[in-house]
Amino acid sequence: MRLKRIFSLQLVLIILSLSSCSVYKSIDVGDITDVKFRGMTDNKILLDLKIPITNPNNFNLKIKSLDLDISVNGKYMGKMKNDSLIIIPKKFNGVKNFPVVIEVDNILSSAMSFYKLKNARQVDIGLDGKIIAKSFLHKKTVKVSEKQTIDLKEKMGKINL
Numbered sequence: 001m002r003l004k005r006i007f008s009l010q011l012v013l014i015i016l017s018l019s020s021c022s023v024y025k026s027i028d029v030g031d032i033t034d035v036k037f038r039g040m041t042d043n044k045i046l047l048d049l050k051i052p053i054t055n056p057n058n059f060n061l062k063i064k065s066l067d068l069d070i071s072v073n074g075k076y077m078g079k080m081k082n083d084s085l086i087i088i089p090k091k092f093n094g095v096k097n098f099p100v101v102i103e104v105d106n107i108l109s110s111a112m113s114f115y116k117l118k119n120a121r122q123v124d125i126g127l128d129g130k131i132i133a134k135s136f137l138h139k140k141t142v143k144v145s146e147k148q149t150i151d152l153k154e155k156m157g158k159i160n161l
Contacts, residue, residue, distance in 0.1 A: 027061070027088070028054040031150075033095060043107045046083065049098040053088055059135045061088040063098075068129035068144060070102060072113060078104035080127070124149050 030052035038046035055061060063086035070080045083099035117123055126147045133140050 025056045027056075038099075040107060043104050045078075045102040045104060045107075047100050047102065049100060050095050051098055052094065053092060053096045055088045055090060055092040057090055057135070059090050062086070062134045063088070063131065064134050064139075065132040066100065066129075068127045068131075071124075071126040071128075072117070073124050074126075075113065077113065078102045080129075122149055122151050 032049050032051055034048075034050035036048040036050075038048055040046065063082060066080060066082040068080040070077045080100050080102050083101050086096070086098055088096060124147065128145050129143075131142045131144060133142065
């Protein structure tokens with residue numbers, strides 16, 4: 001009986017110490033600095049997005065799932081998903097590579113739309129959906145509804161299409 005009490009007390013102390021260490025600090029996400037076209041296969045457009053991120057937390061963050069509807073200039077393009085697990089290291093301050101896949105309904109019209117972006121001055125991009133992130137025992141779903149006009153000549157001088 002005494003052994004059970006000691007074990008229970010130790011378990012409570014461990015849980016309290018772990019929960020007190022998980023103070024979450026907000027992550028800063030900057031604008032996309034570079035877009036690299038990796039190819040097209042089976043109605044999928046493969047891109048690498050370079051995004052500056054600051055993670056002030058003492059733990060890694062894992063982006064488990066991206067599930068975003070993407071529209072360009074008001075035209076629905078498809079679903080954006082992550083190509084692989086994305087890990088943002090603890091105390092990270094730098095540019096992180098986000099490999100993404102855009103699943104499109106019609107690869108030819110979408111490819112032409114993306115190719116036309118190369119010469120466009122401005123583009124309206126809309127993202128709507130959710131991102132699932134995890135750190136240790138905590139899992140969080142973040143709803144995204146973002147519309148932004150991007151000056152391609154100024155912000156992304158190096159779009160590699």
